[in-house]
């Protein structure tokens with residue numbers, strides 16, 4: 669295991685409550701970095717504040733926690749023992765927001781990749797990312813990163829639907 673990963677794991681202790689800098693995200697970042705990719709983090713000028721932005725590839729990566737984003741896996745389908753209605757509502761809202769965010773990003777010409785935390789990353793970059801970053805996939809779609817885009821935000825700084 670590289671020094672980057674060790675540092676990454678250590679950094680986990682300081683990770684934010686809101687799912688930023690979670691371990692799977694750090695793994696993806698370490699793998700991208702190791703392969704020489706340049707990226708930006710938590711770009712708040714884009715809908716949904718994507719975890720990782722690869723401007724050269726006009727691509728964004730979301731590293732989703734299975735529970736919060738209701739993945740179709742064991743963890744994603746698990747139900748807490750208490751406050752079931754509360755969690756159900758909260759997670760349904762997250763899924764709706766994710767869908768809206770993906771749609772808005774795509775409509776602006778961004779390619780959206782979702783990496784689930786349950787997917788093993790020990791063998792290298794998750795397949796959707798590896799495929800995207802193959803040299804042939806860049807082609808003519810090389811578009812410069814746009815300037816600061818107007819993103820409406822709600823009372824708590826969360827992006828809201830802009831129609």
Ligand SMILES: [Zn+2]
Nearest residue numbers: 734739741786
């Ligand atoms: Zn999962």
